Amino acid sequence: MVADLSGSGERWEEVWQNLKPGERFDRLSVAPALVDLVETGVLNPPMKVLLPGVGRGYEAVYLAKNGFDDIVGIDISPTALKEAQKYSEENGITGIKYVQGDFFDPQVLTEEYDVVIDFIFKCALLPELQTQWAPRISELLKPRGRLIYFMFPLQEKEGGPPFAQNIPDILEATSSAGLKPENIIDALPPELAHDIHQGRLGLGIFRK
């Protein structure tokens, strides 16, 4: 049976306890679109990076291997973070800070970041919680900090997760939270998306 991912941290923990590498949202390797941002110099170390809903840590490990030495990955599921730790060790990476807890809990994350990278996180949240997403990101960014949001899934659909996203709503939510769009790409080219994201992945870069 496929678990309903829309609920609480307990549900995410249950999902992770039953998730084998490569199943469902887990895609075994770093997002090519993030690799592109590093290779084209849009993202350059040094910078303090936060990855909410870090999962198995593919993006965190890729950044660590490419000179980023101040990376925090947060996930609500302890098992996800055990998997992330294991994946980091397999890759010879030790410096990533993995935090277990709720991204929205102000006592869990108390610092400010140069960049928050959302890769398949917002769409995992219940719609009522998604209204807090942009304000929370704004709170966690330093002045002039950037949100790198891989917008997914850009499609019309009922239910979730992943819950459907659309660019007008994203622009309204980010603008209300004081985040200004610098670059919006509504459809990334096929070579910049894993098969499970094809045709439904965009990129929004916002500045506080």
Ligand SMILES: C[S@@+](CC[C@H](N)C(=O)[O-])C[C@H]1O[C@@H](n2cnc3c(N)ncnc32)[C@H](O)[C@@H]1O
């Ligand atoms: C769809 S998964 C994506 C994981 C990873 N970003 C990826 O693409 O492989 C969403 C992740 O967000 C985590 N998560 C859900 N709600 C959270 C919350 N409130 N705070 C922190 N992590 C959360 C889940 O445990 C899960 O690992």
